[in-house]
Amino acid sequence: MTALTAGQRLPLATLGVGTSFTVQVNCTLGGTDITAFGLKDGKLSDDRYMVFFNQPKSPEGALALTAQGVDTAFSVNLAAxxxxxxxxxxxxxxxxxxxxxxxxxxxxxxxxxFDVKPHLKAEKAVMLVRLYRHQGDWRLATVAQGFDGGLDALVRHFGGEVAEAAAPAAAPAPTPVNLKKERQRVLLEKAEREQPQLVSLIKAASVSLEKRGLDDARYRVKLVLDISGSMYDEYRSGSVQALAERALALAARLDDDGEVEVYLFGVRAQRKGAMSLGNVGGFVQRMNIELEGGTHYSPVMTMVREDARKEGHDLPTLVLFITDGGSSNRPAVEKQMIEASSEPIFWKFMGIEAGRVDFDFLEKLDDLKGRRVDNADFFRVPAPIRIPDGELFELLVNELDSWQRDAKQQGILR
Amino acid sequence: MAVSLSKGGNVSLSKEAPGLTAIVIGLGWDPRATDGKQFDLDASAFMLKDDAKVRADGDFIFYNNKTSSDGSVTHNGDNLTGEGSGDDETLDIDLTKVPAEVQKVAVCVTIDQADTRGQSFGQVGNAYIRVLNKANGSEIARYDLSEDASTDTAMIFGEVYRNGADWKFKAVGQGYAGGLAPLARNYGVNV
Structure with a gap:
């Protein structure tokens, strides 16, 4: 083995490789993303040449991700x-x-x-090595330089001037580099490491969002859970935990930080903090819920609206409101819904149908008059909850696209 | 017409450019785009006697001694970062003013604090050193430091030397371990 140092420039032939070979990256820091960027004169002008987990090969396959984990491998075919x-x-x-x-x-x-580690200081994004054309041949440069600011700084370095350089009218507009993929990929990779059972749920959530053209949508996701006494079976059977996991899977695609703020309501309203990939396992059980003898929507709605206002209305909020019955003090709830229709919040009510439950009120809320936009949707599932995940996600994001469109038209949502 | 020199090659300046009286040494590199210590490349010149030593310390022209005592070699200023287009640092050598006792002028390029900063030419973007005819700006010789001297931190770029009544230039292109201080000592400067 030849040990390389930083700053070397070598014809590939001196490394005993031809035009087709493997580049291996050994990295023991969990959560590190290894990416191959194919550049045109130093710029990433075509993001199909950003090869990583979410896009494992370039269009013609010349760059392909072939292994992931501590040892990441790319197959490289320079001739192609x-x-x-x-x-x-x-x-x-x-x-x-x-x-x-x-x-x-x-x-x-x-x-x-090439041992990169000794050359690094505070960089969160590092260019490890570079393959480049030089006088008709390909060379390897050992780089080991980067940016403390992380991926954004790196992508700016590779493409920040693309937009400015696009001034000449004849040139086709370069495709802007989509960083959102990266964020979703980070969450998905974290899920793969920490909550592998959620991976298929996140993928199912993606499918439902993409169908509605919501693949790039960003929401804060809040989960509101009914703790009235009649919910006893749902908590005991683990149905509520299963729902919470599905809400988190949705948040992994929709939410800017992939977390879900959890609220409880019976007679009172309670904040229960953020559920994340790190703490989702057993989250519902750890809340030590004491069921209450009543169902009051209004106090928890006030709480959710307050929090959404404090967090700032630059991002809309998706509220997943799980209940098994109609509310007391219905006029107060209707007033809230009408007021909240001017806020960037979409309310998704899910009714768990156990026995003879009255969902007339929720049906009414769904079609409530006097609102600026239709800011709510209601669907019911029979208890125990056995609905297939794909179907559940369809129901959870149903109407979100039409609300988003209407809210934008009304200037409620930027 | 410019003669492209490879390592060890030489050219008669007086023959290539009849009436040549002055040359410019140009050094260029890209400022560091990544985070970390800037790349600071320095050009310097040593006016040497027959024995390949300076007559006195004043014959070592660099960022702290910008003009030789006789005024024949001038350093036009130290660029600390490589900011700006074209040559980032230049040295002028007026061949007509070089004292008879001086047989050659060695031109060198070094990276400031290369050791402590862990830097080499290969890490610097588009680093080069070249020699030009001052009268018309034509290029006589050039090294692409980033590619050709990638693991070096100091290089003896070339020598301008007397050959009878003529001046010649030899492209040395030799890496030199240790940086500017040992290089200066090698040429008899007290550092």
Missing amino acids: LPADITEVYFTATHDTTPVGQAGALSVSLGSAT
């Missing part, structure tokens, strides 16, 4: 790369932690290994 791709950077990025804190971080290619 389009001529206008002039260089390929392999990068390591982390959302929160400097990549240099990895116990080990190195790149292997052919007979050579």
